[in-house]
Amino acid sequence: MSMADTVVAEGGGSLHQRILTDISEKITSGAWAPGHRIPFEHELSVQYNCSRMTVNKALSQLAKAGLIERRRRSGSFVRRPQSQAAVLEIHDIRIEVEALGLPYRYERVMRHKRRSSAGDRASLELGLAGPVLALECGHFAGERPFAHEQRLINLTAVPEAADEEFLAIAPGPWLIGRVPWSEAEHRIRAVAADRHIAAALDIEAGAPCLVVERRTWSAEHPVTHVRFTYAAESHTLVARFRPSQG
Amino acid sequence: MSMADTVVAEGGGSLHQRILTDISEKITSGAWAPGHRIPFEHELSVQYNCSRMTVNKALSQLAKAGLIERRRRSGSFVRRPQSQAAVLEIHDIRIEVEALGLPYRYERVMRHKRRSSAGDRASLELGLAGPVLALECGHFAGERPFAHEQRLINLTAVPEAADEEFLAIAPGPWLIGRVPWSEAEHRIRAVAADRHIAAALDIEAGAPCLVVERRTWSAEHPVTHVRFTYAAESHTLVARFRPSQG
DNA sequence: CGTTTCGATATGTATATACATAATCGTCAT
DNA sequence: ATGACGATTATGTATATACATATCGAAACG
Numbered sequence: 001m002s003m004a005d006t007v008v009a010e011g012g013g014s015l016h017q018r019i020l021t022d023i024s025e026k027i028t029s030g031a032w033a034p035g036h037r038i039p040f041e042h043e044l045s046v047q048y049n050c051s052r053m054t055v056n057k058a059l060s061q062l063a064k065a066g067l068i069e070r071r072r073r074s075g076s077f078v079r080r081p082q083s084q085a086a087v088l089e090i091h092d093i094r095i096e097v098e099a100l101g102l103p104y105r106y107e108r109v110m111r112h113k114r115r116s117s118a119g120d121r122a123s124l125e126l127g128l129a130g131p132v133l134a135l136e137c138g139h140f141a142g143e144r145p146f147a148h149e150q151r152l153i154n155l156t157a158v159p160e161a162a163d164e165e166f167l168a169i170a171p172g173p174w175l176i177g178r179v180p181w182s183e184a185e186h187r188i189r190a191v192a193a194d195r196h197i198a199a200a201l202d203i204e205a206g207a208p209c210l211v212v213e214r215r216t217w218s219a220e221h222p223v224t225h226v227r228f229t230y231a232a233e234s235h236t237l238v239a240r241f242r243p244s245q246g
Numbered sequence: 247m248s249m250a251d252t253v254v255a256e257g258g259g260s261l262h263q264r265i266l267t268d269i270s271e272k273i274t275s276g277a278w279a280p281g282h283r284i285p286f287e288h289e290l291s292v293q294y295n296c297s298r299m300t301v302n303k304a305l306s307q308l309a310k311a312g313l314i315e316r317r318r319r320s321g322s323f324v325r326r327p328q329s330q331a332a333v334l335e336i337h338d339i340r341i342e343v344e345a346l347g348l349p350y351r352y353e354r355v356m357r358h359k360r361r362s363s364a365g366d367r368a369s370l371e372l373g374l375a376g377p378v379l380a381l382e383c384g385h386f387a388g389e390r391p392f393a394h395e396q397r398l399i400n401l402t403a404v405p406e407a408a409d410e411e412f413l414a415i416a417p418g419p420w421l422i423g424r425v426p427w428s429e430a431e432h433r434i435r436a437v438a439a440d441r442h443i444a445a446a447l448d449i450e451a452g453a454p455c456l457v458v459e460r461r462t463w464s465a466e467h468p469v470t471h472v473r474f475t476y477a478a479e480s481h482t483l484v485a486r487f488r489p490s491q492g
Numbered sequence: 493c494g495t496t497t498c499g500a501t502a503t504g505t506a507t508a509t510a511c512a513t514a515a516t517c518g519t520c521a522t
Numbered sequence: 523a524t525g526a527c528g529a530t531t532a533t534g535t536a537t538a539t540a541c542a543t544a545t546c547g548a549a550a551c552g
Contacts, residue, residue: 497550498548
């Protein structure tokens with residue numbers, strides 16, 4: 001069985017998809033090392049018995065995914081794995097808790113509407129003064145505190161939030177779907193619990209905690225800033241990733 | 247000026263790119279809410295004065311990026327923001343340190359070649375027994391310890407590592423480029439420093455630390471398991487992201 | 493009234509073609 | 523040698539076309 005025969009053997013999806021996964025595998029398996037010149041579009045179109053356009057579409061996608069680099073007149077080359085970018089999935093806390101098989105409970109601890117202080121504006125990266133809603137909430141797994149939430153909502157961007165008490169629904173799920181976000185930033189770090197957090201999470205002051213802060217923008221306007229604090233034992237963030245997907 | 251005129255007004259890149267960013271913006275800005283039916287390929291091809299193929303290429307990409315959902319006969323619809331996936335960039339420690347304007351220093355603390363213990367096999371998710379290389383290294387920013395590295399390398403997957411002392415080069419940079427990885431997993435959590443880590447990082451035992459663990463596979467074979475421990479003050483992980491990029 | 497069939501429609505995939513653009517190579521004149 | 527220049531080549535982008543496929547809706551039928 002010749003090389004060409006192997007390649008053109010029957011496969012599941014579309015041709016375009018097959019070319020994509022074939023080459024993707026060659027690269028991630030190491031068969032084609034970084035720097036290796038992959039066959040020209042013309043050669044591949046002969047190998048796969050299809051038109052150059054089909055090959056082009058597949059290679060363009062691989063280039064966009066960052067697996068290969070294309071140079072006019074020279075050909076396409078396997079890129080060396082450059083920035084290690086991981087896809088970090090941050091789920092809804094309710095779903096996290098329920099995935100552990102524990103009953104989830106939500107509790108609003110504090111709700112305060114006020115004109116933004118200088119600190120608020122720094123948190124939200126807000127230019128002008130304006131009303132904000134400050135919230136503090138507890139998330140429980142069974143009897144135990146799971147996470148403590150401290151949130152600021154920019155009422156200029158989300159005026160409807162002023163009328164919501166957040167007694168029955170947590171601000172996270174409330175905001176999702178209501179406010180289209182265009183950008184977000186996470187900061188993840190370890191801190192020692194201060195007395196306030198220690199009391200909320202029922203741990204000792206000074207105990208290590210994982211803090212996840214998220215700022216969200218919608219079309220250039222800051223929407224919300226939230227800080228989740230987890231007791232060290234209760235939580236691990238997991239990020240699984242591949243250099244690219246076919 | 248008619249709608250069509252506005253849309254076809256001169257723009258930077260290719261038409262295909264313009265269609266992509268136009269629609270992407272409409273969605274992320276909220277102008278087209280989740281569930282909204284975007285114009286048919288045919289309508290867009292008239293609006294942008296181009297062929298259906300060009301529109302199709304753009305829409306296919308948006309669908310692949312997860313911004314829209316396409317249904318035969320019915321049209322294409324804006325998807326609601328589903329999983330919050332953040333791109334977490336994990337840089338080389340040297341680069342992180344130098345970005346702070348501090349001199350970087352690397353030090354190998356321990357190097358030990360051995361048959362894998364049960365614990366090693368658990369760390370690497372290794373099925374069979376085989377030789378591993380255990381390393382411990384310090385990364386310094388100026389005079390201060392910045393991160394402590396504890397690493398296992400699967401010598402079955404990377405036999406060349408057995409001959410490397412890792413005195414001058416850190417295992418991370420050494421492995422990158424030499425071993426094509428196909429998959430990796432990060433675990434991020436907060437811990438209290440034990441005495442060993444406390445001594446290495448020059449902090450007090452029990453002080454909070456950020457731990458980033460990474461496991462890497464290459465074509466189904468475990469390659470390495472590494473644990474970086476940072477003193478809480480010294481490090482924050484940042485992940486910035488958008489729902490999708492044009 | 494319910495079911496089946498069939499046509500219309502929108503997307504999915506692939507083709508041949510055309511011209512633009514960038515980079516490299518060889519040739520020729522200096 | 524060296525530099526200018528044009529030919530060649532591979533990719534980049536767009537077009538018109540064709541047929542496949544899924545699905546909605548309406549008409550035909552038992």
